[in-house]
Each structure stands twice: as C-alpha cells, then as structure tokens.
Amino acid sequence: MSYFCKDFTLALMKVPALFRLGLLAVASAAALHCAAAHEPEEPDFTLVIDAGHGGKDQGCSGTTQKEKVICLDVAKRLGKLIANEMKDSVDVIYTRDGDYFVDLFRRAEIANEADADLFISIHVNSLDKRTKGRASVHGASVYTVGLHKSEANLSVAMRENAVIELEEDFTEVYQGFDPNSSESYIIFELGQNRNMEQSVDFAVMAQNQLTGTAGRADKGVRQAGFLVLWATRMPAVLVELDFICNPDAEKFLGSDAGRQKCAQALFNAFRQYRAKHNAPARRT
Numbered sequence: 001m002s003y004f005c006k007d008f009t010l011a012l013m014k015v016p017a018l019f020r021l022g023l024l025a026v027a028s029a030a031a032l033h034c035a036a037a038h039e040p041e042e043p044d045f046t047l048v049i050d051a052g053h054g055g056k057d058q059g060c061s062g063t064t065q066k067e068k069v070i071c072l073d074v075a076k077r078l079g080k081l082i083a084n085e086m087k088d089s090v091d092v093i094y095t096r097d098g099d100y101f102v103d104l105f106r107r108a109e110i111a112n113e114a115d116a117d118l119f120i121s122i123h124v125n126s127l128d129k130r131t132k133g134r135a136s137v138h139g140a141s142v143y144t145v146g147l148h149k150s151e152a153n154l155s156v157a158m159r160e161n162a163v164i165e166l167e168e169d170f171t172e173v174y175q176g177f178d179p180n181s182s183e184s185y186i187i188f189e190l191g192q193n194r195n196m197e198q199s200v201d202f203a204v205m206a207q208n209q210l211t212g213t214a215g216r217a218d219k220g221v222r223q224a225g226f227l228v229l230w231a232t233r234m235p236a237v238l239v240e241l242d243f244i245c246n247p248d249a250e251k252f253l254g255s256d257a258g259r260q261k262c263a264q265a266l267f268n269a270f271r272q273y274r275a276k277h278n279a280p281a282r283r284t
C-alpha cells in the first residue's frame, strides 16, 4: 500500500486520530526547528520540482502550445538556475525529467521518500472551451491545498485532479475519490494544515515574483483540493503560470523569454524562502 493510500484511509476513516498525529508532528517539528536554529552551518535542503502532466497526459492546450511541454521546460530552467547558484546547498529532484506519464500519487511519493523540504508543482491554466471570455482571461495564481472558497478554484482543482482517470486502477489507488464530484472534495477540509504556514509563505513570495519579475497579472494566492499537494508531507504549492487559452499568454508561455522569466520568478521566490527558512522545513 502506498503512502497515498495510507493517508487516504486515515483521512476518510480516522479523522480525529489524524488531527492528533498532526498536532504531534507539528510539536516535534517545532522542536527540531529550534535545535537546528543553533547549528552554525547551512543545512541541506531538498527541493522537489514537479512538472505537471507528461506523456499521454497533455494537460491543457492552446493553438500551438501544450501544457506538459511548458511545465517541463520551466521546471528544468528553474532547476538550472538553482544549480548555478546553490548547487552545494540545495538538492533538486524532478518528478519527471522527460515527456512521460507519472501517476499523481507517485509524484507525491517521490517527494515524501526524499523527505523533501519544499514541493513546487508547475502547471498552466485554462478555461473550458465553452466558457465565455476564455480568450481574455489571464494571470498567474499560486495554490496551496485546502477547501476551495470559490467555484473557480474548485474547477481548477477538478481539471488538474482529473488526470488520475488516465491511471490504471485509479478508483482503487485513490479509494473511490471522484475528481469530478464536488462531494469528494470535502476531505480537503480535514487535517491538512500541518505545513500550511510555510506553504502560504512560499505561495505569497512566488505570486509576488510572478506578477513582478514575470509580469503576469495577479490572480492571487488561493486554496483548492489538489490531490498531489494533499499527498505530500512538506510545504507544497501548485503554480498556475498563466492561461494558455489566452492568445497573448500562450505566446508568452511558448517563448524562451517568457519561460525564462517564469523560472526566474520562481527562483527568486525560492531564494527568498531559503533566506527566511534557513533550517529544514517542518516534516511529519
């Protein structure tokens, strides 16, 4: 049974126990944090960069661009920037480094197995083809996991979570979670605040950089029920760089300069986050 399955069973059947575990984890992580603060040398840091989609899962598409290609390119550019400046202190792990399919739970499992300190999932947004004004919508948003506060946030999570339908045995692996049913999303209300403070901290930094350095319009820091974030055990965010259904944004996301700006924005945010949290992040 995967970590994902264990988490899922806990959340569905043992909610009070999960809360108790969460409190214990936060308390012990706080103790670790205090101890590490007195260490003179820089601690090691593991960053997991998750390029959304891949292989048979194209993600969303514009007229010429595909989400899976943009995500991977920005992920690699971000990794390169980190390697240039922080090679000795930051270990970068990619959930995929080529055009192939990776199960959603496996992405989280890679980060959990590595005991990572931060998880950044990179995506591109789009509105449904029947939605009015889809050609004019634009802007970046950074998500942390939680219960959506609007239908718009829910629909983004539903679209991203729907990739599990491409996985074999997804009903078994995800314990009957239906990515298309709003009722399934109630689980995100429960016991998922272990790393919320640091996740939001990075999300705010990334959002500021995406609007500043990358010049994207500000669609805000948001919360929604993304399975991939929910299954991780460290601070985690999901970035929606811009809307591929907007021709101008698609052009930007398709260009070398645009992708480099997105990567630079995430790198600047990461550098800021590292400077602030120069001790290992909370772990469970």
Ligand SMILES: [Zn+2]
Pocket (backbone or CB within 6 Å): 052, 053, 059, 060, 067, 122, 123, 124, 160
């Ligand atoms: Zn996506």
